[in-house]
Amino acid sequence: xxxxxxxxxxxxVEKVVIRFAGDSGDGMxxxxxxxxxxxxxxxxxxxxxxxxxxxxxxPAGTLAGVSAFQVQISSEEISTxxxxxxxxxxxxxxALKSDLSRLAAAGTLIVNEDAFEERNxxxxxxxxxxxxxxxxxxxxxxxxxxxxxxxEVCEPLGVKPRVAERSKNFFALGLVxxxxxxxxxxxxxxxxxxxxxxxxxxxxxxxxxxxxxAFGETAELGSLVVxxxxxxxxxxxxxxxxxxxxxxxxxxxxSQLSGLPLFLGSYPITPASDIxxxxxxxxxxGIRTFQAEDEIAAVSSAIGAAYGGHLAVTTTSGPxxxxxxxxxxxxxxxxxxxxxxxxxxGGPSTGLPTKTEASDLMMALYGRHxxxxxxxxxxxSPSQCFDAAIEAxxxxxxxxxxxxxxxxxxxxxxxxxxxxxxxDALEPITVEFATETNQVNEDGEGVFWPYIRDEKLTRPWxxxxxxxxMHRIGGLEKADGSGNVSYDPGNHGRMTDLRQQRIxxxxxxxxxxxxxxxxxAKLALVTxxxxxxxxxxxxxxxxxxxxxxxxxxxxxxxxxxxxxxxVLARYDRVVVPELNMGQLVKLLRAEFLVDAQSVNKVMxxxxxxxxxxxxxRRELAExxx
Amino acid sequence: xxxxxxxxxxxxxxxxxxxxxxxxxDYSILTAMQLMMPExxxxxxxxxxxxxxxxxxRFPYYMNTxxxxxxxxRAPAFATGLAMARPELDVWVVGGxxxxxxxxxxxxxxxxRRNININILLFNNMIYGLTKGQYSPTSELGKVTKSSxxxxxxxxxxxxxxxxxxxxxxxxxxHDMDRKHMQEMFRRAYDHPGASLVEVYQNCNVFNDxxxxxxxxxxxxxxxxxxxVHGEQIRFGADHERGVVVxxxxxxxxxxxxxxxxxxxxxxxxxxxxxxxxxxLSRLASGPSEPTPVGVFRAAKRQxxxxxxxxxxxxxxxAGAGDLAALLRSNPTWEVT
Numbered sequence: 001x002x003x004x005x006x007x008x009x010x011x012x013v014e015k016v017v018i019r020f021a022g023d024s025g026d027g028m029x030x031x032x033x034x035x036x037x038x039x040x041x042x043x044x045x046x047x048x049x050x051x052x053x054x055x056x057x058x059p060a061g062t063l064a065g066v067s068a069f070q071v072q073i074s075s076e077e078i079s080t081x082x083x084x085x086x087x088x089x090x091x092x093x094x095a096l097k098s099d100l101s102r103l104a105a106a107g108t109l110i111v112n113e114d115a116f117e118e119r120n121x122x123x124x125x126x127x128x129x130x131x132x133x134x135x136x137x138x139x140x141x142x143x144x145x146x147x148x149x150x151x152e153v154c155e156p157l158g159v160k161p162r163v164a165e166r167s168k169n170f171f172a173l174g175l176v177x178x179x180x181x182x183x184x185x186x187x188x189x190x191x192x193x194x195x196x197x198x199x200x201x202x203x204x205x206x207x208x209x210x211x212x213x214a215f216g217e218t219a220e221l222g223s224l225v226v227x228x229x230x231x232x233x234x235x236x237x238x239x240x241x242x243x244x245x246x247x248x249x250x251x252x253x254x255s256q257l258s259g260l261p262l263f264l265g266s267y268p269i270t271p272a273s274d275i276x277x278x279x280x281x282x283x284x285x286g287i288r289t290f291q292a293e294d295e296i297a298a299v300s301s302a303i304g305a306a307y308g309g310h311l312a313v314t315t316t317s318g319p320x321x322x323x324x325x326x327x328x329x330x331x332x333x334x335x336x337x338x339x340x341x342x343x344x345x346g347g348p349s350t351g352l353p354t355k356t357e358a359s360d361l362m363m364a365l366y367g368r369h370x371x372x373x374x375x376x377x378x379x380x381s382p383s384q385c386f387d388a389a390i391e392a393x394x395x396x397x398x399x400x401x402x403x404x405x406x407x408x409x410x411x412x413x414x415x416x417x418x419x420x421x422x423x424d425a426l427e428p429i430t431v432e433f434a435t436e437t438n439q440v441n442e443d444g445e446g447v448f449w450p451y452i453r454d455e456k457l458t459r460p461w462x463x464x465x466x467x468x469x470m471h472r473i474g475g476l477e478k479a480d481g482s483g484n485v486s487y488d489p490g491n492h493g494r495m496t497d498l499r500q501q502r503i504x505x506x507x508x509x510x511x512x513x514x515x516x517x518x519x520x521a522k523l524a525l526v527t528x529x530x531x532x533x534x535x536x537x538x539x540x541x542x543x544x545x546x547x548x549x550x551x552x553x554x555x556x557x558x559x560x561x562x563x564x565x566x567v568l569a570r571y572d573r574v575v576v577p578e579l580n581m582g583q584l585v586k587l588l589r590a591e592f593l594v595d596a597q598s599v600n601k602v603m604x605x606x607x608x609x610x611x612x613x614x615x616x617r618r619e620l621a622e623x624x625x
Numbered sequence: 626x627x628x629x630x631x632x633x634x635x636x637x638x639x640x641x642x643x644x645x646x647x648x649x650x651d652y653s654i655l656t657a658m659q660l661m662m663p664e665x666x667x668x669x670x671x672x673x674x675x676x677x678x679x680x681x682x683r684f685p686y687y688m689n690t691x692x693x694x695x696x697x698x699r700a701p702a703f704a705t706g707l708a709m710a711r712p713e714l715d716v717w718v719v720g721g722x723x724x725x726x727x728x729x730x731x732x733x734x735x736x737x738r739r740n741i742n743i744n745i746l747l748f749n750n751m752i753y754g755l756t757k758g759q760y761s762p763t764s765e766l767g768k769v770t771k772s773s774x775x776x777x778x779x780x781x782x783x784x785x786x787x788x789x790x791x792x793x794x795x796x797x798x799x800h801d802m803d804r805k806h807m808q809e810m811f812r813r814a815y816d817h818p819g820a821s822l823v824e825v826y827q828n829c830n831v832f833n834d835x836x837x838x839x840x841x842x843x844x845x846x847x848x849x850x851x852x853x854v855h856g857e858q859i860r861f862g863a864d865h866e867r868g869v870v871v872x873x874x875x876x877x878x879x880x881x882x883x884x885x886x887x888x889x890x891x892x893x894x895x896x897x898x899x900x901x902x903x904x905x906l907s908r909l910a911s912g913p914s915e916p917t918p919v920g921v922f923r924a925a926k927r928q929x930x931x932x933x934x935x936x937x938x939x940x941x942x943x944a945g946a947g948d949l950a951a952l953l954r955s956n957p958t959w960e961v962t
Contacts, residue, residue: 474694
């Protein structure tokens with residue numbers, strides 16, 4: 001063993017964006033995730049963007065099979081996974097071909113040169129080897145024989161070459177960890193835990209990781225080494241969390257805060273399935289998860305559980321919401337609490353199952369038969385999915401209504417540091433079940449009428465088993481009060497009004513619009529959902545450049561924040577960037593008669609902050625011109 | 626609940642006007658149910674009727690219990706959620722042949738497969754009634770209806786065969802002309818732990834009148850209904866002169882008892898773990914125009930879904946109830962000071 005000198009630090013930077021790209025079987029998600037964890041423990045701010053194909057294992061070495069993980073590491077607050085990677089790790093030619101265009105000018109390219117052989121080049125569609133034909137001029141290219149070096153270091157351990165090869169992602173991780181002066185202990189520890197009992201795998205992965213770490217030194221790549229100081233975050237305990245996990249934990253928290261057992265009826269669908277997985281692991285919280293035979297049974301079972309007094313949830317993505325539509329209409333009519341989580345993905349139809357989009361807003365509001373209003377809430381960052389889930393539950397349980405909670409594929413899989421809340425300080429959710437009759441019949445006997453309303457226009461929730469409160473509810477129109485079947489025209493009109501009014505009333509009990517506008521700008525960018533992150537970064541950067549733009553964020557899409565119209569009226573120009581063809585913008589124009597302008601991106605990817613900054617510059621120029 | 630609650634038929638009826646067509650078979654089914662309920666000694670409060678859409682699906686409005694008239698075909702799914710959430714409740718599902726076997730076929734088979742503790746009553750009238758007379762998934766080949774003016778060319782389902790094929794642990798058949806038999810079948814369904822399916826031949830006197838006359842009219846019953854009695858040889862006819870045997874291929878056949886060795890007659894065993902013989906019995910009649918078995922085809926013991934799922938939750942909680950603060954710290958954490 002040779003002494004390893006202290007790396008010669010090339011400098012200190014505020015942030016870096018690294019993209020790990022390789023074949024689906026190369027373990028890029030794991031590599032990125034480990035690098036992120038090490039950075040988290042080191043104290044950096046971070047934001048991640050995992051991107052993977054819909055196929056589990058597309059043909060090896062092809063463009064279709066490229067899986068990538070992008071992470072931004074910073075010493076400052078950030079809200080996006082970064083616009084352009086400054087470092088691209090390409091494990092094969094297909095990864096280089098598919099992701100090179102993203103790399104920043106003069107960026108650093110680390111490639112596994114062993115993978116650049118004829119067959120792989122051909123599969124990726126390269127006629128010439130890009131490592132040799134001069135096409136990469138302008139980038140700092142570091143070719144590393146990762147496969148060979150991993151095999152060599154594993155050989156003395158008695159690990160078969162084919163098995164050893166699988167550890168090459170740990171070589172890459174070791175090298176990048178060295179470049180960014182990440183601590184190695186957390187990764188070594190993780191390897192030991194994760195592969196506990198598989199000694200050969202532990203040995204191979206550890207050896208590859210250490211070899212990668214040492215490689216930078218021996219190959220004299222010291223000039224590349226940079227450090228990123230820990231971020232100055234609020235004091236507290238932090239963890240690294242993605243949106244699906246945060247949402248699952250938010251549902252568990254809502255169950256505890258309301259004292260109601262959690263029931264999840266779900267059918268597997270990308271990118272929502274991880275919520276089903278997470279909650280299925282948490283039996284100790286008294287959760288019942290039900291993997292139904294289809295999307296319709298999933299929501300139906302949840303409504304059945306809601307009738308039985310549980311905090312009922314169904315989780316899905318856009319196509320699933322389409323299938324659940326009729327049952328959600330029933331929940332509107334039954335006025336039972338229900339949370340419908342839509343982790344949006346690219347559509348229509350199967351569309352882009354693993355990519356993000358925010359194109360289900362209109363469906364959330366209007367994608368049902370008849371007049372069937374229901375509240376719609378959205379989450380805007382991975383960790384904030386925790387709060388959004390609690391808010392959806394609060395509205396559902398307080399107002400006895402189905403609630404749509406919108407997240408998206410980006411929020412679902414991306415992660416960021418999350419300052420853990422004090423669970424004792426979370427606001428309890430008060431739930432009252434009916435226990436008494438509320439009417440007297442002709443014979444002077446107490447009877448229960450399920451559709452007598454309180455001041456919130458909410459009807460009583462009487463669960464089966466309650467003494468004397470037997471009643472029937474159903475999808476047929478109900479007489480106001482008694483809940484008996486009624487075909488009376490006036491009654492239907494009244495019930496339609498009541499169903500609408502009671503949802504509109506919720507606005508009184510909702511937070512106001514979130515406005516970030518320290519200097520009274522003329523231009524406002526209005527966001528909902530995950531577009532919050534890119535716009536937040538962009539307006540802050542713009543302000544540093546002396547440009548003034550407000551960021552107006554809408555968390556509640558139906559009903560709208562009660563001050564939203566007034567907020568929008570303050571601005572000379574209102575621009576709404578959306579990951580759809582302009583859905584919120586139509587609602588704002590219809591609701592508030594505001595001349596809001598739409599900016600669209602429907603490419604399966606979030607906005608970058610740079611794209612938003614361009615919009616700000618363009619709009620301000622027009623305003624001033 | 627071990628306490629017996631004393632109720633009468635009247636206690637189980639609601640104040641709602643029953644709106645089935647006069648003469649509909651559903652009336653006698655409702656009466657049978659309201660008569661049977663007091664026998665169970667249960668509370669109305671612990672009883673829930675859930676239905677889908679169709680004439681049969683109006684049933685919950687007339688039972689003074691908790692109830693939900695849900696959406697077309699999905700009643701078994703609503704019931705599954707409720708039964709999982711509240712295993713102490715008695716959950717009944719009511720639907721017709723269109724509801725259960727057409728639009729809701731998927732939910733029916735999966736509820737039966739899982740063996741969730743619900744009692745499913747399938748009112749089979751071999752027609753769509755509420756939509757005014759289209760052929761249903763149980764309508765016979767050649768059936769002329771508004772949507773099949775030249776006769777249906779779709780092979781019908783045999784509800785009992787479907788249920789047995791779906792791993793049902795309890796399957797029975799009865800008919801709306803025999804109140805006592807209905808009561809007995811409902812009671813058997815209630816007693817069975819797990820999913821129970823009771824097919825009720827039900828006359829639709831408006832759109833398919835007399836569909837079951839050949840087997841269920843009093844004068845025809847002896848010759849045309851094969852009463853399945855556990856532990857007894859399967860025999861029928863006024864003088865028990867006909868019987869059922871299973872041949873070497875596993876097919877059930879009707880024989881004249883006089884023509885065979887009496888010992889070769891099939892002895893009915895509801896509890897056989899293998900549903901093959903029950904399935905063979907279900908195939909004896911291709912429709913209610915041939916001698917048709919009624920009674921319990923199968924009542925086998927099998928793991929009940931809700932209690933198995935509940936046991937997993939209980940086991941996990943036995944090791945310590947969930948702690949939210951600890952959950953949030955279950956992945957690596959770091960301190961910022």
